[in-house]
Amino acid sequence: MNRQRLLVPIAWLARWLAATAVTAALGSLVQTQFNMNAIAALGAPVDMWTRVVVSVQDLTGFAPLWGVLVGISLLLAFAVAAGISRLKPDVAGWLYPIGGLAALLTLLGLLHGLLPMTPIAATRSLSGTLLMALPGLVGGWLFLYLKQPSAEQVQSTSS
DSSP: OOHHHHHHHHHHHHHHHHHHHHHHHHHHHHHHHHHHHHHHHTTOOOOHHHHHHHHHHHHHHHHHHHHHHHHHHHHHHHHHHHHHHHHOGGGHHHHHHHHHHHHHHHHHHHHHHHSSSOSSGGGGSHHHHHHHHHHHHHHHHHHHHHHSOOHHHHHHHHO
């Protein structure tokens, strides 16, 4: 097996991990701010420092578990996107971001359907659900962006 063939799955895995980490972190920040806004709506003071501290706590507490669920969802979505892009390469640029968004919408729908209570408070409203799913769009875009060869790679292969 040549070196290039060995690097392809490693590069794919690295791109998927990066997309998963960014998607989970953004989702964590969205739900944190929804929660902080709900607390402020009750009349409790929520200053910027509190928002920062709670955001960091959620990045270390909520984001890892959310990341596992997001990672599984993105893995499935990106596999489907890869299959479709082989058949329709002209739409490949949209498949991963749309797939990431669809993956998170599906995940949130499954969680709501399977659990007896609302799993993430931010998803009690349509706007919250959409804002929790939007990081999937970003993750899909990142996954696709990281696949693009750099200018140095293009130059080295053409010389």
